[in-house]
Amino acid sequence: MFPQALLLLLLHCCHIVASSSIINTLPGFSGNLPFKLETGYVGVGNLDDIQLFYFFIESERSPKEDPLLLWLSGGPGCSSFTAMVYDSIGPLIFNYANSSGNEPTFLLNPYAWTKIANVIFLDQPVGTGYSYAKSWEEYRTGDTLSSSQTYEFLRKWLKDHPRFLKNPLYIAGDSYSGITVPIVAQQVSNGNEAGHEPPMNLKGYVLGNPWTEPTYDVNSRIKYAHRMALISNELYESTKTNCKGEYVQVDPSNAPCVENLQEVNECIQKINLAQILEPKCSTLSPKPKRFKWDQNFAEEDLLDVLHYSTKSWCRSYNYIFCFIWANDKTVQNALHVREGTIKGWERCNQSLDSNYAYDVRTSIDYHRNLTKKNLRALVYSGDHDMIIPYVGTREWIKSLNLSVDYQWRPWFVNGQVAGYTNAYTLKAYSLTFVTVKGGGHSAPEYKPMECLAMVDRWFAYYYV
Numbered sequence: 001m002f003p004q005a006l007l008l009l010l011l012h013c014c015h016i017v018a019s020s021s022i023i024n025t026l027p028g029f030s031g032n033l034p035f036k037l038e039t040g041y042v043g044v045g046n047l048d049d050i051q052l053f054y055f056f057i058e059s060e061r062s063p064k065e066d067p068l069l070l071w072l073s074g075g076p077g078c079s080s081f082t083a084m085v086y087d088s089i090g091p092l093i094f095n096y097a098n099s100s101g102n103e104p105t106f107l108l109n110p111y112a113w114t115k116i117a118n119v120i121f122l123d124q125p126v127g128t129g130y131s132y133a134k135s136w137e138e139y140r141t142g143d144t145l146s147s148s149q150t151y152e153f154l155r156k157w158l159k160d161h162p163r164f165l166k167n168p169l170y171i172a173g174d175s176y177s178g179i180t181v182p183i184v185a186q187q188v189s190n191g192n193e194a195g196h197e198p199p200m201n202l203k204g205y206v207l208g209n210p211w212t213e214p215t216y217d218v219n220s221r222i223k224y225a226h227r228m229a230l231i232s233n234e235l236y237e238s239t240k241t242n243c244k245g246e247y248v249q250v251d252p253s254n255a256p257c258v259e260n261l262q263e264v265n266e267c268i269q270k271i272n273l274a275q276i277l278e279p280k281c282s283t284l285s286p287k288p289k290r291f292k293w294d295q296n297f298a299e300e301d302l303l304d305v306l307h308y309s310t311k312s313w314c315r316s317y318n319y320i321f322c323f324i325w326a327n328d329k330t331v332q333n334a335l336h337v338r339e340g341t342i343k344g345w346e347r348c349n350q351s352l353d354s355n356y357a358y359d360v361r362t363s364i365d366y367h368r369n370l371t372k373k374n375l376r377a378l379v380y381s382g383d384h385d386m387i388i389p390y391v392g393t394r395e396w397i398k399s400l401n402l403s404v405d406y407q408w409r410p411w412f413v414n415g416q417v418a419g420y421t422n423a424y425t426l427k428a429y430s431l432t433f434v435t436v437k438g439g440g441h442s443a444p445e446y447k448p449m450e451c452l453a454m455v456d457r458w459f460a461y462y463y464v
Contacts, residue, residue, distance in 0.1 A: 020056075020160070021336040026092075028099075028325060029106045035060055035091050035114065039335050042160075044152040045126075049138050052153050053130035053337070055080065055121040056161075057090060057114045067203070067459050068167040069119045070154055072184070074175025074211065076146070076356055077349040079129030080121030081326060086318065087174070088448035089113045090121065094321045102328070104321040111448035116456050118164060120157065124150050124180075127352045130332075132341040142357025147183040154188070158198050168203040168459075174442040175388070178210025182366035189373050204376035206455070208442045209388050212396050213362035218248045220392030221273075222264065227391065228276060231267045239264060273386040274315075275440030281314035322347055364396055371400060374428035378458050382439025382446060383419065390435050397433055402426045411454070411464045418450040421464045434464050 020040030024032050036058040041051040059066035071089060073080045084090030091112040095105040113119060123129030125146035127139050141149070158165055171185045185205040192199055211217055226236035239260035243250065250257060272280035325331055326345040370377070379397065381390035402424035410417045411434065419435040436443040436450055444451040457464050 019336075023335065026106070026334055027328065027331050028104050029092065034108070036063075039337075041131075041338070042153045042156050044149040044156070045133075045138060049134040050126045050149060051132055051134070051338075051341070052126065052149070053123045053132075054153075054157070055084060055090075057084075057119050057121075059118045060091070060112075060115045063118055064163075064167075066167065067117045068164050068169050069113070069117050069172045069206070070150075070169070070184075071119055071121050072124060072150065072171070072173035072177040072180055073121075073128075074173065074177045075128070075348050075352075076125055076143075076176050076180075077128050077346075077352040078175070079123050079326075079345070079347060079349075081123075081129060081322060082347055083174070084121050085322060087442055087444045088451070089119060089444060091115075094318065094325075096318060096321070099321055102324055104325045109448070111444075111452040113444075113452060113455060115452070116459065118167065120154075122150065122153065124153070125352070125356070127349055127355075129326075129345065129349075130335070130337050130342060132338075139352075140355045140357075141352075143179050143183070143360035145357070147180045147187065150180065150184050151187040151191070154184075154200070155191075155196065155198065158200065162198070165198055166201055169201050170204055170206055170459075171202075172206035174208035174210065176211045178207050178212045178388075179360050179363045181205050181207055181210070182363045182370060183360065185375070186366050186369055189370070189375070202375065204378070205370075206378045206380075208380050208444065209382055209385050210363075210379065210393065211388055212367075212393065213364050214248050215362075216392040216396040216399075217388050218392075219245065220389045220395065221386055222247050224386055224389035224391050225264065225268055228386075230271060230276070231264055235260065235263055235267070268386075271386065273441070275382070275384050275446060276386050277384055277438075278440070279314055281316050319347055364399065367396075368400055371402065371426045371429045371431075376429075376458075377431040378434070378455070379431065380434040380436055380443055380451070380454065382441060382443035383435045383437055384439060384446075385441040385443070387441045394433065397424065397431065400424070400426075400431070402429075402431060405430065406463070413450045413453045418447070418453070423463075432458060432464060 020038050023037040023039055026033060038056040041053055044050050044052055071080055071083055073083050085093055088109055088111050091109050091114050092106040093109045095107045099105050123131040125141045126133050133139050171181050173181045188200050188202045222239060225231045242256040242260050252258060270280055272278050379393060381393050383390050403426060405423035405425045408420055408422045411419055411421050417437060419437045421432065421434045423430065423432045434454055436447050439447045454464050
């Protein structure tokens with residue numbers, strides 16, 4: 001009896017390292033799911049006190065042969081569920097026309113990346129989505145720490161799913177994950193070289209509209225506004241001269257620069273930075289006045305969306321559905337979310353900001369390190385995104401001093417120009433840059449068909 005009692009005691013006291021469940025049905029979708037969905041937790045950090053939640057969807061084409069993507073949404077603090085249902089990476093999208101009240105419904109997404117790839121959608125860092133910690137101290141995280149925990153998650157997940165060890169592995173994400181994706185990719189590569197288990201078949205990384213470095217990303221908003229005729233030639237030249245090309249760390253005593261930036265702000269304050277052609281919605285909660293070229297990723301607070309006027313359409317209205325669906329207890333039970341582990345699900349948990357250390361100002365050095373390895377990179381930008389304009393992305397790519405593989409040229413989907421692309425190489429490393437015509441922040445949400453074609457060609461080693 002003693003060994004049995006001891007075993008029961010150990011099972012009761014030990015920390016849960018990992019758990020997973022196969023999900024066959026979901027609230028809001030009629031019938032069985034026509035794809036394989038797994039959800040679960042993997043414990044990381046000190047004594048596995050951090051439990052990172054994930055969705056895993058097998059490729060609908062060939063799970064054994066197709067690439068394995070680890071998808072990291074930005075924010076920091078935005079749930080990977082966002083990428084699943086809004087960015088068209090996953091197989092379901094909300095049926096906006098036929099969803100009402102507290103019962104959002106789904107449609108199958110014909111342009112899901114899961115048609116051509118196995119995708120792990122990870123809620124990271126801790127406090128994002130359904131991920132949680134067992135003590136308040138563990139919610140203190142940052143760029144470096146969360147990246148290390150993501151690497152730990154991936155190692156443990158692959159140990160538990162060894163059938164995917166031989167699949168080509170790509171680390172992928174968008175927006176603020178432009179900081180963390182290169183860090184994780186470097187950790188995986190270095191871990192392979194150091195003999196860490198399990199060995200991973202890392203082939204490269206994928207970044208969409210990535211935050212990389214404020215000197216390029218934020219400063220380029222002024223240049224982009226000029227190129228898109230949002231500010232005049234005269235104002236652009238005056239601002240560039242008076243501010244000496246620096247619009248982030250502005251000297252408040254430089255009156256001409258401050259005055260120019262106020263004029264710029266008047267021109268663009270009613271522009272939707274995420275997609276400059278779509279309407280910008282106002283909320284009942286007034287926001288403090290601030291220059292629109294600062295590091296402001298979340299254009300609107302999610303809860304404010306619930307107070308929007310319904311007189312005209314705004315894309316932000318679509319985000320109400322995920323808030324309603326993901327907070328439903330029936331949904332959480334169906335997903336095997338552990339009861340009592342989160343106070344409430346948020347699309348982007350902005351409360352993380354007070355406990356988050358932005359300790360990596362730029363990821364350019366990580367990109368530069370990765371150019372020394374046998375890896376591929378795909379960087380794409382919606383060309384109507386003003387949060388992280390493509391012009392700044394092109395500039396930091398140029399700073400890597402790579403050789404040009406092919407010059408700027410159009411790429412096509414169904415005989416139409418879908419954007420423009422060029423590519424770079426350095427020995428065994430290659431980087432393909434792609435603009436998505438009409439795309440915003442992030443591009444697949446606005447142009448799902450084109451982005452599926454883009455990534456499918458790139459995975460197959462074809463020119464985009």
